[in-house]
Amino acid sequence: MISTGINGLDEMLGSGIPRGSRVLYSLEPGVDGQLFMISTLSCALAKKRSCLVVLPNTTVDAFRNDAQRMYGARPDLALAPVTFIDSVDWERIQKSSRSPAGRARELEARIRKICREYDVDVIFVYFDLLNEEFGTDDAAAIFTSVQEMEKEKKITLVIEHLNMEGTGLLDHFIRDLKFDLVLAIRSSFRPFPQFNYFTLVHTSWADLPARSVPFIIGEGRVIPYIPRIVVTGPASSGKSTFVLNAADDGHSVDRRGPGGSMTTVALDFGWIRWKDFDITLYGTPGQERFDSLLPSYLGHAMGALLVVDATNADQLPRARLLIEMVARRRIPFAVAINKCDLPGTLDPSLIRRILAIGDEIPLYQISATRKSDVNFVLESLVDSITQFRY
């Protein structure tokens, strides 16, 4: 397997990209997604795989500088034995023949020669100018024919392309050019400007659902990112325990309540680096007087979790009200029935009936004091979020 260099993505793909695959990183104009290709290249080089990089629009020096800037101080690209066809070579190829077919033959011949001489494992192609010069099919054929010729070698092909034609082009890569992995890197103005996300459009080796995952660029790498999951529920249902138990770094703003127990009066905040995802959890106060804040909390949320106390039937009407507020946002949400390790818990089907939620809403029986329970709920919620069409 070839790693994408992004752990969260590798995990979705089932530990990376099978050797011999054809991969497309499709970039929407303006999206800072060049690190996807650089990450995969850097990872391949770190594993001592022989790589050829075809970059017709820049020089090797400029590329190395950019890659190192993007990747911080990682030395892989400077030290690894990687072969390039850069803009200087591209100019020579363009002068080699007057016809596009002649130039395509020249480029293909060079690639074959390099693949044989350097025993290349992975070819990385910046496709934009080649697509313009030869057309999508002929440009792709230059590389796929090399793959076919060297079938036993299982050369992997990774293409980065500035996609200005939209989903039609992605379909063409999948259906006609038989690409195995198509990843669309996009941006949106919602829920906030410059909101970047990638969509796993197609994988040939696994029947994976189309998934969209937000990401940020930080520490020289692509970080899958869930900017906000809201944890809500009636007072004393265990929200703070859930958030603080889930978080690597969490804070709770509590005061002593009328009954003597601690209660949240502003919010619980938890930050988690979990399976390579950066996730922030916002726990809401449970008392009714804070309900006016809930729409603001839910404003940019990508998911929500409702925590209810399995031992306290009196809370359920209030929980039902909160569910109605969450449901208006049309985001993935789940219900955690907490305190299931205590005696006198209500039957889950009864809770589902009182809360008036259908079978499509997951309902988990947990104890928020158990980290394994908390992690299981988080995992399921993240899974729902990455499969949800916002």
Add this chain to the structure above:
Amino acid sequence: MYTYKSGIAQIDEKTGGFDAGTNILILGPPMSAADQLAYALTKPVPGEYAIVLSTNERAAEVIDAFKVAGADKRFTGVIDAITKSSTPGITDTARLMFVSSPTDLTGIGIKFSNMVETIFEGNFADGETGLFPPPIRFCVNSISTLLMYRRLEVLYQFLHVLTAKLKKIEGVGVYILNNESFDEKTLSLIKQLMNCVIEVKVEQNVNLMRIRGIPGVQGDWMKFSVSRGQVTIQP
């Protein structure tokens, strides 16, 4: 919605300036005052920002030109598509960003987004004015150079995305195109992306311009000059 002063009395007195989201094409022959006019229209007034995509001049030259025009350089950013080919190690700052060549539309798009994001986040300059969305004037100097490197259809698609993005962020765009080097089909296609066209020509060493696409502003040829970023319409 924010209105961008043009500095041209005929426009500002009739309409108050350019509406947010306006894209303006400046068509002019080489050696005319088209570049100066574009920079005068892009020059940020207090509270605004300017971003110049330069395919003809180095970033330092652009900044100098804006300084001469009286712009505050802290609020002017340049995406330079020239310097990196000779100085590959040059690194980006918040206000100066570099792409490898004018062929690199991927890089240009990313640097534009990054610069806009920096402005939106309030990290572009000291003394941010706090207007939101921040008013941004964007200049492409020039479409002619981009067309020398990329096919018209590709560039059209790219500019389509860029102009749409500018509308979303409520900026204003100024694009320079040499109308003597390209055929009517090219000019016509690029015009489709614009709300306003300013044509420039030179007769007997006098610069003339006419404005099209702004309701209420007459499309007659007018003598003009540009000095220190100020456009003066001459009688």
